[in-house]
Amino acid sequence: MDPIYLDNNATTACDPEVVAAMLPFFTEQFGNPSSMHSFGNQVGLAIKDARQRVQALLGAEHDSEIVFTSCGTESDSTAILSALKAQPERNQIITTVVEHPAILTLCDSLEKDGVVVHRLGVDKKGRIDLDEYKSLLSPRTAIVSVMWANNETGTLFPVETMAEMAHGVGAMFHSDAVQAVGKVAIDLKQTQIDMLSLSGHKLHAPKGVGVLYVRRNTRFRPLLRGGHQERGRRAGTENSAAIVGLGVAAQLAVEHLAFENREVKRLRDRLEAGILPQVPCSFVTGDPGNRLPNTANIAFEYVEGEAILLLLNKQGIAASSGSACTSGSLEPSHVMRAMGIPYTAAHGTIRFSLSRYTSEAQIDRVIAAVPPIIAQLRQLSPYWGERGPVAGADGGFAPAYA
Amino acid sequence: MWDYSEKVREHFYHPRNAGPLVDANAVGDVGSIKCGDALRLMLKVDPQSELIVDAHFQTFGCGSAIASSSALTEIVKGKTLDEALKVSNQEIADYLDGLPPEKMHCSVMGREALHAAVANFRGEVWNDDHSEGAMVCKCFAVDAVLIEKVIRDNKLSTVEQVTHYTKAGGGCSSCHEGVEEILAKVAQERCTAPAVAVQPPAAAVPPAKPRLTNFQRMRRIEEVVESIRPMLQRDHGDIEIVEVDGKNVYVNLKGACQGCMMEQATLSGIQAQLIDALGEFVQLLPAAMLGRPALAS
Numbered sequence: 001m002d003p004i005y006l007d008n009n010a011t012t013a014c015d016p017e018v019v020a021a022m023l024p025f026f027t028e029q030f031g032n033p034s035s036m037h038s039f040g041n042q043v044g045l046a047i048k049d050a051r052q053r054v055q056a057l058l059g060a061e062h063d064s065e066i067v068f069t070s071c072g073t074e075s076d077s078t079a080i081l082s083a084l085k086a087q088p089e090r091n092q093i094i095t096t097v098v099e100h101p102a103i104l105t106l107c108d109s110l111e112k113d114g115v116v117v118h119r120l121g122v123d124k125k126g127r128i129d130l131d132e133y134k135s136l137l138s139p140r141t142a143i144v145s146v147m148w149a150n151n152e153t154g155t156l157f158p159v160e161t162m163a164e165m166a167h168g169v170g171a172m173f174h175s176d177a178v179q180a181v182g183k184v185a186i187d188l189k190q191t192q193i194d195m196l197s198l199s200g201h202k203l204h205a206p207k208g209v210g211v212l213y214v215r216r217n218t219r220f221r222p223l224l225r226g227g228h229q230e231r232g233r234r235a236g237t238e239n240s241a242a243i244v245g246l247g248v249a250a251q252l253a254v255e256h257l258a259f260e261n262r263e264v265k266r267l268r269d270r271l272e273a274g275i276l277p278q279v280p281c282s283f284v285t286g287d288p289g290n291r292l293p294n295t296a297n298i299a300f301e302y303v304e305g306e307a308i309l310l311l312l313n314k315q316g317i318a319a320s321s322g323s324a325c326t327s328g329s330l331e332p333s334h335v336m337r338a339m340g341i342p343y344t345a346a347h348g349t350i351r352f353s354l355s356r357y358t359s360e361a362q363i364d365r366v367i368a369a370v371p372p373i374i375a376q377l378r379q380l381s382p383y384w385g386e387r388g389p390v391a392g393a394d395g396g397f398a399p400a401y402a
Numbered sequence: 403m404w405d406y407s408e409k410v411r412e413h414f415y416h417p418r419n420a421g422p423l424v425d426a427n428a429v430g431d432v433g434s435i436k437c438g439d440a441l442r443l444m445l446k447v448d449p450q451s452e453l454i455v456d457a458h459f460q461t462f463g464c465g466s467a468i469a470s471s472s473a474l475t476e477i478v479k480g481k482t483l484d485e486a487l488k489v490s491n492q493e494i495a496d497y498l499d500g501l502p503p504e505k506m507h508c509s510v511m512g513r514e515a516l517h518a519a520v521a522n523f524r525g526e527v528w529n530d531d532h533s534e535g536a537m538v539c540k541c542f543a544v545d546a547v548l549i550e551k552v553i554r555d556n557k558l559s560t561v562e563q564v565t566h567y568t569k570a571g572g573g574c575s576s577c578h579e580g581v582e583e584i585l586a587k588v589a590q591e592r593c594t595a596p597a598v599a600v601q602p603p604a605a606a607v608p609p610a611k612p613r614l615t616n617f618q619r620m621r622r623i624e625e626v627v628e629s630i631r632p633m634l635q636r637d638h639g640d641i642e643i644v645e646v647d648g649k650n651v652y653v654n655l656k657g658a659c660q661g662c663m664m665e666q667a668t669l670s671g672i673q674a675q676l677i678d679a680l681g682e683f684v685q686l687l688p689a690a691m692l693g694r695p696a697l698a699s
Binding site: 303306314343 | 404411414415417420421431435436438439440441442460461462463464465467468
């Protein structure tokens, strides 16, 4: 039985075209792009070409606004630390409670160093309140960092509007767009976004390469200092093979954008329409009307996510969960808790994230597999009786400690 | 993906004794849906011999929670209650060929359910001594609550001591920052020394210069400006003093200095030299400001 990979928000398979384009850069094109001789020169040209393809994907005005980094996390850290360092008179950050740990953990750490961090809450559908955001903006705001799309639910944020509002108080605006790039149309030159993070492995390029978009004239302080690579904004010898791969992946993403929003979306909707009516006490989390085309996050009440994943895995289906047990921490996903998803459901959330390689036959197999798995686990659960949840799940089964 | 043993997988995929036990006479409920795992252990106990005749479970939880519950029912069947009470959580884990450190709490939950069921059978009230904080040391599965308690009870002050007492931090060492934070928190509470108020460093007081007469003061201003004029003249500019009124010195910039990009820099440079020479604050102003109210200083 062929495995079915529905965990594309975690990482994606490299496109074969990407791999093919990269291979020569491990063998004959091994030169250092900084070198004067022909070994280096060819590599330099290939990187220039990749930069222009990423520029096209992001709709950046200049190719020099593209800075290659090692990953999305590096891009995020660089953006926030740069904004603080370049504007010593400003010491506040505004972000959201549902950001990726690449932002949240950094902010927690900066808070210990005296930076003031405001974290915008979200409503039941994972949406933020722009009035609350407006009230937090001040002349002390150094940077606002808000993800373009949430990795767990796919919910989209109004980053373009928020960037304009940030500029109203002279603050910088950064967006962690690692989930959004390639799935929604992005045209940065039409926006006021100052910095944006992209990660290669989320769009069928290899791991170990990312991009920080830095709008021209944005005050910038590098994270890594050393050589003159990336115009001195990111020292360190270029990961040339991966950068070339990212260039190809960027071009493929442009070509498949319409497909993502038509075909992949259709399959995602088919998956939800197939599962939800068959499984009682299940629902889609996030903002179904305003989300990434490839993401379905479904909460199955009274069952635990890891157990679901293990049983799915046995049938060759790969997905992920916001349950506590899959993360190693003892708390369910911070995104689910921020949305106020009840604990009865938060532990049983499963994220299916599709890609352009997902087929209709695969989706139909998942639709057939999920309902029996949930029924099987509910049979084991003390919270589930013959006909559904035991009366008032927390009342009917009330253990000695909570 | 967790590194589960073959035995854990097997018990998860094919749990033994799952589902309600209709004629159970000892029931232990532990856990909660909030924590992400909950277990109901149901035993059928022979009242005379206190022998566990049958055992079933219902579990809400992850793979290892279900496997641990399944293992527990297999272990206790055929034991007397007193024998069963001696079953440790380690025995449950061993039965499954081990559990990942983060999952050891699943075996602890099994043992607690057993104690709760026995208490239920004997008509006793069971109190759990269960407390669980955020996992700090993942190598040895030590949580924050335990670390804090051990630090407090034993007045520990270094990460090394914490490792000796709890094993926490003895593996990969990536949790040392977390351990240090707990140490700092406890140390702060323990510290009884009066807080030292931080005194701002005293401002440096320049040695008082002898007070100048009005005439000396004007001469001094003139000397400073005269010493600068040759430099300005070299750049085809010049400066003249128009009036000295208290701390305001009014001057005219002439020639190339007028409207020069560096005009402000020139003025503040001369002002700094004047302040230095006079030992008091003065303000250099364009003569055009004469007669107007002085700038707020």
